[in-house]
Amino acid sequence: MRTIPPLRSRRGRGLALAAIFALLLGALSALPAQAATVAPITNYGPDGEQTVRFDTQGNAVDAHDGAIQRFGDTYYLYGTSYDCGYQWTVNSTFCGFKVYSSPDLVHWTDRGHVAKARSCKFCFRPHTVYDKATRKYVMWVNDQEAADKFRVYTADRPTGPFTEQPVPDLPAGTHCTADLDVFVDDDGKGYLACSNAGWHIAVIELTPDYLRAAGPYDVTGVTRVEAPSIFKRNGTYYLTMSDPNCGYCTGTGTSYLTAKSPLGPWKGRDAWTAEDGALTVHGGLYGLSQQGEDWSDYTFSFDVAPLPTTSGTSAQAGFSVRMNQDDHGYLFLLTGSGTGNGKLSVLRRAGATTASHVVQLDKPIVAGEWHHVAVTASGSTLTTSIDGVQVDTYTDATYPVGKVGFREWNGANLESAKFDNVTVTSASGQQLLADDFSGDLSKWVVPTAGTSITANSCGGQPAQVATLPQRHGAPIHMYFSDLWDFHTNEALANYHWEPLTFGADGSIDPVKCGNSTVRLDPGHPGRQAAIPGLDQSSGVTGFRTGCDVAGNVRREQSFTAGRGGRLASLAVTAFKDGTEQGRVERTPPSEPLTVEVTDGTRTLWSGSVPAEQIGWSARNVTVHPGIRVRRGAHYTVRISSTTTTGCYGVAYNDHDPYRGGASAVSNDGGTAFTPEPGRDLKFLTTVRGA
Structure with a gap:
């Protein structure tokens, strides 16, 4: 239960209110004199508390994990409803998809359901676009029970009624099953961005009616991410995402990639760099060897120096054996705080931990200090030694073959480590891999890492960056985050909306996680519905x-x-x-x-x-x-x-x-x-x- 806290002292309230009003007045005074609608985007109260958005009838806006669009001079919010009692992983009481309309991004009118309630365990993320060629509004949604994991609907009006179309039949190579976004380029071509079974992001070109895959697609190199959203600015395409993925979490990061085409190649920051004769890894999750899909019995040895995490409370380095697919194999985590003795965690992974144990070491693991590690895979036995001393033996036959690699976690508590002097030697003594990182990284499948714009998405998870065209001037790129509360029913989740700003080089500035104002052109002031009496x-x-x-x-x-x-x-x-x-x-x-x-x-x-x-x-x-x-x-x-x-x-x-x-x-x-x-x-x- 989310209880009501006792009243707190009012000290400092006046200063907080004064600061907010000063910012608002400053923003208003800086605006041009011509007529425009100034929309205050209020996410938080004077004490920084999340606040509820109410519609024009005074009911909470109940449309989540969806998208904002502008059609004509009206803004529309599409989202999943939770009011009827749907609980993720608990029941199949799908409440339907709803749409709200607004002239000013502040006053939202409930326009009802665009897909009605029914039995569905996993129905999420409605995204609607307009096809100028067919003059139809096209809505894609995620439905895990659909034949292709997605459903597509069309309508003559943005508020519906929407009619379901045939199964979209996506390319098998994308493995798309989950979160999605639909993007329409300046030339009218449509693209679907979706997350797949390995929690990668795929971008798929759509047919001219936006109902099916046209054929071409690109799978980005990022892993353990979801909630994709594409927008275009000054000739550059941006792909934002939840990084890492985490259903209904109260603070996952948001990062982005860029490209010159919707079909890539998508580029982010360098998670792996070869410098000073060693490999430095800052997040990026898994990077595996180019070769090794059929390697069975071998010894994987290397030098490693765990580096401090972002929080600075510990240092951790990850490495893996017998892994051909990201997060499916054996993962080892060497961890220490620098004070007490360190530990080695041994995990069998299949997209999540399915078995694990922890070995307490007899010495500290200090950030920046080097250690020599060797893991020998022989049949169903994995033996680990650190600095020449055997510390663990683990027996498991789930994964008989696979590559080697390194893994550092993304997100708010970013992990980093240095690696050097890698060798992989077969049971017969044949050298299968050697790398001292004095050259390039061609022997590895280097992970792509997004550039972070917020470590916790302002207390939630990103849903979309909405491109809202204006009659005069540049469009608004509105960052949209669902402020989940980590419950199975998210009817009470709030929102964070904030227009993005950009550096001179086109980079996205860090999200500020506060209140803001936007100048809408076109835009018309809205109001609450009149209540007789x-x-x-x-x-x-x-x-x-x-x-x-x-x-x-x-x-x-x-x-x-x-x-x-x-x-x-x-x-x-x-x-x-x-x-x-x-x-x-x-x-x-x-x-x-x-x-x-x-x-x-x-x-x-x-x-x-x-x-x-x-x-x-x-x-x-x-x-x-x-x-x-x-x-x-x-x-x-x-x-x-x-x-x-x-x-x-x-x-x-x-x-x-x-x-x-x-x-x-x-x-x-x-x-x-x-x-x-x-x-x-x-x-x-x-x-x-x-």
Whole structure:
């Protein structure tokens, strides 16, 4: 459960707000005088907390792992919905793909589903483009249960209805099964970027109708990556990606490659360099020998000096034997902090660790100090020695043959090491490989490494870089990251949107992970939908979510009636959530949510909302008390539940958006409530009649 934290001290709040307003005013004053729409892209509150984006009806935007596009003068957000209760790897309750529209990237209107809910265990990442030749909107989605792992739909309008087309039939050599992006070049040609079984990225040219593969494709050299996105700027093509791959993680890196053609060759930074007579490796994951697919019994020996990781807390060097496919074979990790004794981890890998053990060494492994390592593969036995002393014997017959190589991890905690004096000798004494790195790296399949622009994607995982053309001037390249919370249901995930900036050489500047403004041309100011009879409201900006209403925990919000009449409706933004153990299961509430209206001393109205009528995304839960209220009188809305599983959550704001009341919490079943000054729940009331 994501509980609501206690109120914190307000010290420093004024400075934070002042800084934000100063930045905003500075940005506005620097803009040209001609008419334009200035869109504030708000990802975080004054204290740096993630905030929820609400649509024009006041419900949380529920469209994730998708894409933003501009068609005509309108912006569209496509994404996967989670409100109905889909849980990754737990159930097949696919909630459908949704689309929202906006004139200004701020006010989003829910346009409904472009693919309806159905049974599907793995349905993600809707990406929609417009084909000028066919005058059709084409949407590609990932569906692991489809014949080719993908489905393609077309429509006459960006909001649908979309009709499914035949299986796209992708080339077998791409092995594409997962994340995707669709890119349309200036000449009208379409390309599909997709991740494949080895977590590489492939780029495939599409037919003129964008429905199938045209034939040509390129598989990039990056590994253990996903979430590809292609855009073009000043004649250079950029391919951004999640680096490394990690489903629903709260902080994977984003890196990129560049090319002069969508079909490559794609280039990044040099993960491997031969310098000063040794090999230096900075990330890049696996690099394997060019030869060795059929090597069976051999000794792989080399000198190694682990270097500090980015965090500086340890040093680690990786090496592998009997590995013909990245991350499928035997991996060894030599690790040390420089103080206590080091360790050797031995892992059997098949895209993930399937067996492992750790050997505690009798000496420290210090960053920068050289050691001689030898691994002998003989039949099903792997024997490892360090500095001439045998430290481990491991028996396993899973991989009988394969290449040798080195492996350093990418991501926030980048690993580095130096290697030298490599030899591979067969059981009969024949030298199969020798390299002292005094020349080039032609004896190795050198990994391609992306250039990092953020180590943690601002607390999430990248989804897309959206190219948003403008009527005048250069397009906006909007970086889009889903701020996952590492749960099996991601209905509460927030977003980070930020326009990219570039260096003079075309390199992407580091992502700043803050708030920003963009000038839209074309663009038109949007607004929230009008609510007939609206009386009181805490607004829609600066809210976050927490879940703890269950059993003895109750929450309430006081308000002051602005006029007399009947309380026609009262809406509290709420959701349901479940308990989760090891990302395996989330059991939602089994009992209804009770809503009461009081005058502070007695209950004026009470009702209940069944659990099945409340979604997993933060939405307006509306009741219709119909009781009379007096202008200027104070009232309280209280929510509670007797559920023993899961919880009900609320949207709340700790910066006092509503001055006519405040929230309070009870932890003893309603006997006593503790005021929370400055905190307000998201709510609204309508009053009608005299």
